[in-house]
Amino acid sequence: MSGESVIEIEGLVKTFGPVRALDGLDLKVAPGEVHGFLGPNGAGKSTTIRVLLGLLRKDAGSVSLLQGDPWREAASLHRRLAYVPGDVSLWPNLTGGEAIDLLGRLRGGIDPARRADLIERFELDPTKRGRSYSKGNRQKVALVAAFAADVELLLLDEPTSGLDPLKEETFTELVEEFRAGGGTVLLSSHILAEVEKLCDRVSIIRAGRIVEAGTLTDLRHLTRTSVDVTLGGSPAGIDELPGVHDAVVEGQRVRCQVETDQLDALLGALHQRGVRTLVCQPPTLEELFLRHYGDETGDEAGDETGDQADGQRGAEVGETA
Amino acid sequence: MSGLSGSLLLLRGHLRRDRWMILWWSLASAAVFWSQGGAMANLYATQAEFDKAAASLEGNAAFIAMLGPARALDTVGGQAFWQSSAFCAVLAGLMSMFVIGRHTRAEEESGRDELVRSGAIGRYAPLVAALLAAVVANVVLGLATAAGLLALRGDSPLRGMPLPVADSVASGVGLAACGIVFSATALVAAQLTQSTRTMYGIAGIVLGAAYLLRAVGDLGNGVASWLSPIGWYQAMHPYSGLRWWPLAVMLVGAAVGLGLAVLLFGRRDVGSGILAARPGPPTAGRSLHSSLGLAWRLQRGSVIGWTLGLAVSGLAYGSMGDSVEDLVGDSGFAVDAVAGGQADNLLDGFYGTALVMLALLAAGFAISSAGRPRAEEEATHLESVLVAGVPRQTWLAGHLLVTVAGTFAVLLAGGLGLGAGYAAMTGDLDAFRRYGVPVVAYLAPVLALSGLTRLLYGVAPRRLWLAWVALGFCVVVLMFGDVLELPDWMQSLSPFHQMPLVPAEEFDITPFLLVAAVAALLSGAGQMAFRRRDIG
Ligand SMILES: Nc1ncnc2c1ncn2[C@@H]1O[C@H](COP(=O)(O)OP(=O)(O)OP(=O)(O)O)[C@@H](O)[C@H]1O
Ligand SMILES: [Mg+2]
Numbered sequence: 001m002s003g004e005s006v007i008e009i010e011g012l013v014k015t016f017g018p019v020r021a022l023d024g025l026d027l028k029v030a031p032g033e034v035h036g037f038l039g040p041n042g043a044g045k046s047t048t049i050r051v052l053l054g055l056l057r058k059d060a061g062s063v064s065l066l067q068g069d070p071w072r073e074a075a076s077l078h079r080r081l082a083y084v085p086g087d088v089s090l091w092p093n094l095t096g097g098e099a100i101d102l103l104g105r106l107r108g109g110i111d112p113a114r115r116a117d118l119i120e121r122f123e124l125d126p127t128k129r130g131r132s133y134s135k136g137n138r139q140k141v142a143l144v145a146a147f148a149a150d151v152e153l154l155l156l157d158e159p160t161s162g163l164d165p166l167k168e169e170t171f172t173e174l175v176e177e178f179r180a181g182g183g184t185v186l187l188s189s190h191i192l193a194e195v196e197k198l199c200d201r202v203s204i205i206r207a208g209r210i211v212e213a214g215t216l217t218d219l220r221h222l223t224r225t226s227v228d229v230t231l232g233g234s235p236a237g238i239d240e241l242p243g244v245h246d247a248v249v250e251g252q253r254v255r256c257q258v259e260t261d262q263l264d265a266l267l268g269a270l271h272q273r274g275v276r277t278l279v280c281q282p283p284t285l286e287e288l289f290l291r292h293y294g295d296e297t298g299d300e301a302g303d304e305t306g307d308q309a310d311g312q313r314g315a316e317v318g319e320t321a
Numbered sequence: 322m323s324g325l326s327g328s329l330l331l332l333r334g335h336l337r338r339d340r341w342m343i344l345w346w347s348l349a350s351a352a353v354f355w356s357q358g359g360a361m362a363n364l365y366a367t368q369a370e371f372d373k374a375a376a377s378l379e380g381n382a383a384f385i386a387m388l389g390p391a392r393a394l395d396t397v398g399g400q401a402f403w404q405s406s407a408f409c410a411v412l413a414g415l416m417s418m419f420v421i422g423r424h425t426r427a428e429e430e431s432g433r434d435e436l437v438r439s440g441a442i443g444r445y446a447p448l449v450a451a452l453l454a455a456v457v458a459n460v461v462l463g464l465a466t467a468a469g470l471l472a473l474r475g476d477s478p479l480r481g482m483p484l485p486v487a488d489s490v491a492s493g494v495g496l497a498a499c500g501i502v503f504s505a506t507a508l509v510a511a512q513l514t515q516s517t518r519t520m521y522g523i524a525g526i527v528l529g530a531a532y533l534l535r536a537v538g539d540l541g542n543g544v545a546s547w548l549s550p551i552g553w554y555q556a557m558h559p560y561s562g563l564r565w566w567p568l569a570v571m572l573v574g575a576a577v578g579l580g581l582a583v584l585l586f587g588r589r590d591v592g593s594g595i596l597a598a599r600p601g602p603p604t605a606g607r608s609l610h611s612s613l614g615l616a617w618r619l620q621r622g623s624v625i626g627w628t629l630g631l632a633v634s635g636l637a638y639g640s641m642g643d644s645v646e647d648l649v650g651d652s653g654f655a656v657d658a659v660a661g662g663q664a665d666n667l668l669d670g671f672y673g674t675a676l677v678m679l680a681l682l683a684a685g686f687a688i689s690s691a692g693r694p695r696a697e698e699e700a701t702h703l704e705s706v707l708v709a710g711v712p713r714q715t716w717l718a719g720h721l722l723v724t725v726a727g728t729f730a731v732l733l734a735g736g737l738g739l740g741a742g743y744a745a746m747t748g749d750l751d752a753f754r755r756y757g758v759p760v761v762a763y764l765a766p767v768l769a770l771s772g773l774t775r776l777l778y779g780v781a782p783r784r785l786w787l788a789w790v791a792l793g794f795c796v797v798v799l800m801f802g803d804v805l806e807l808p809d810w811m812q813s814l815s816p817f818h819q820m821p822l823v824p825a826e827e828f829d830i831t832p833f834l835l836v837a838a839v840a841a842l843l844s845g846a847g848q849m850a851f852r853r854r855d856i857g
Contacts, residue, residue, distance in 0.1 A: 050704075055856040074707065078710040085701065092515070095600070095601035097601075098604070098605040101604055106612065106709035129601055
């Protein structure tokens with residue numbers, strides 16, 4: 001990590017009447033990184049982004065955006081960033097093309113070639129009026145406007161909600177191009193596949209606080225790997241090793257969960273007893289997040305994240321023993 | 322059968338949502354009738370005094386244009402009905418428009434309607450449920466009004482007391498029927514366009530036209546009054562030879578409106594209007610270059626609509642000038658405090674009142690225009706603009722400029738329309754200068770109301786409707802201030818009350834500048850507060 005942080009938040013508090021939407025939130029985003037911002041519904045992701053945009057006034061804490069104060073220097077900072085909300089609402093009597101031009105001109109101009117290229121890549125019809133666009137097409141209008149802007153930072157709040165898989169692919173490419181050009185991205189998303197593909201680091205927010213932050217590899221180390229082993233010798237004592245949980249012993253066969261940083265010790269112990277077969281599964285991304293989303297064990301948030309990440313299960317993840 | 326299933330279920334939900342709103346509108350209407358009736362006893366100690374006042378009112382064209390045909394003004398009931406009926410018919414019309422709008426077009430525009438329609442709900446059920454809600458609302462309003470009149474008791478030396486029960490009931494029932502007609506026209510309007518804003522525009526035009534047509538008719542030969550639901554209501558003649566058959570005219574009118582709405586609804590897709598949205602330009606034109614350009618683009622339609630509306634209203638008032646003179650000829654008692662006894666002054670007095678009415682209409686534009694930023698904010702369009710690097714102040718100033726310039730245009734259109742109307746009837750081109758242009762004096766009080774709106778927008782954006790209450794207050798002060806003997810300090814809260822009644826009274830720059838300063842102060846304070854608050 002070089003240079004000053006692009007986003008640096010410490011102890012941010014934002015209340016809406018009795019609701020404490022942000023409760024001492026800390027967030028750091030370094031230049032050039034794509035930072036995933038994850039958390040269950042109502043955790044405070046959009047609120048954080050709206051504070052960063054100077055739309056909401058913070059109640060306590062410090063917030064620095066592009067080394068400036070997002071509340072006082074809102075307008076000048078906005079020229080250096082672009083924002084895509086998850087639920088784009090367009091002017092009903094302006095066409096998509098007019099909206100893109102308007103937003104570009106408000107920033108001081110739009111490159112016609114870039115605009116045309118983006119419209120083509122997203123297959124957007126710019127002649128429709130705001131209210132006749134479908135959900136995904138509204139989203140595309142905002143994405144074209146954002147990627148057409150010449151900026152250093154993208155604040156994306158569930159930007160791909162409603163996009164078809166092909167356009168989502170286009171979005172992924174555009175983010176990668178943007179990062180290759182030195183840009184920084186804060187990406188709030190519920191689509192774990194997207195996060196896994198794009199993000200260098202992630203922060204997980206729950207009830208207005210960051211509960212975990214780091215690279216995906218870091219996070220994996222905080223969770224458990226499942227082990228299914230058949231031994232040559234007696235399995236006695238395996239379940240008493242440090243970091244081993246939920247062990248089920250059936251004759252020579254042992255199934256258990258092991259904290260990933262204790263995996264090496266477990267493998268050593270198994271090796272002493274002679275390994276016949278061994279299946280060792282790293283935690284899937286869902287398991288990783290469910291742990292943080294749900295109450296403690298993660299059984300609560302299953303519905304909202306599980307289905308989106310289906311098919312991603314077990315894919316090209318981490319180290320296997 | 323199945324096309325209507327679920328109507329009652331929906332109706333119950335609507336009434337739940339609307340119950341407070343219906344209650345307030347009904348109380349307002351009941352209070353107007355009741356207080357007008359009550360005021361007579363306070364105002365006039367003897368029947369002789371009452372007769373004298375009635376005779377002078379009968380010849381006052383300004384009041385006839387504002388209120389309705391002068392009938393039995395020497396009775397308490399006749400006076401109460403005359404003073405209140407047109408105003409309350411407009412109240413009922415506005416209530417109907419909002420009840421219909423929020424349960425039909427607004428639901429469709431937001432997409433909530435689809436959730437409802439996906440349930441076990443007949444195709445026509447949302448339409449019918451909305452109309453039924455409006456019918457219930459109007460019935461409650463009518464009953465409250467009748468109850469208010471029936472509650473007027475007490476010994477009074479004045480003629481017509483106690484009020485005949487049948488006439489009091491008819492005043493309420495007729496009012497409800499009149500509101501139901503406006504519900505039906507609003508329902509038709511809701512089928513025409515995709516946008517709720519445009520729907521309210523169309524329904525508002527219908528209401529305004531109804532009010533103006535009856536004014537033209539009441540001053541002239543009466544034909545035009547028969548084109549207006551308000552005219553139908555007043556044709557029931559409560560307290561002056563009550564007749565019930567105009568009630569049938571209103572019910573038929575409502576049925577025709579409902580039929581038309583159902584027909585139109587059957588020909589369109591849910592979510593769209595009869596007037597379809599066409600594709601537009603793929604790139605933005607030159608005017609969409611700044612947040613000011615956007616503000617103009619967003620308000621253009623409304624500025625043009627209101628300008629035309631005021632021009633037509635002005636024309637209508639202008640063309641009444643002839644009838645005013647006839648009325649003076651007919652009536653031996655055409656003497657009035659304002660007119661000072663001379664025919665010329667009488668015309669000045671009439672146009673003085675007409676200009677205030679036009680200014681109050683223009684205030685409707687000024688308030689809705691100053692409230693437009695809130696709609697932009699609620700629809701999250703504001704954040705897109707801000708995030709594109711536009712400072713908050715610049716954005717709001719763009720809307721402010723459109724509001725001020727638009728208000729000027731709308732107001733002037735009213736005045737010029739009035740001049741044109743009078744000139745067309747009499748060939749007297751001086752009417753523009755004499756009766757039309759002075760309307761500009763009302764720029765200050767109208768902008769004071771828009772300044773109040775801006776202050777509310779900055780400080781309490783959720784309470785923006787209070788600006789409409791303020792406008793209602795100004796109307797009450799103008800129409801009923803003296804009859805109700807509202808205390809001076811209260812009347813002087815209305816910025817319109819501060820202004821001389823041009824052209825009947827001399828224009829005075831001091832109150833103009835004072836009120837303009839208040840407007841600027843309110844607006845500036847709103848702008849400052851907007852800088853400090855959360856968006857959304
Ligand atoms: N304007 C507001 N007034 C009152 N409460 C609000 C407001 N905006 C947000 N909240 C509350 O703040 C909390 C955080 O909301 P936020 O929109 O930031 O969640 P989120 O993490 O973006 O959720 P999602 O994943 O559903 O988008 C919620 O409890 C929400 O109800
Ligand atoms: Mg959100």
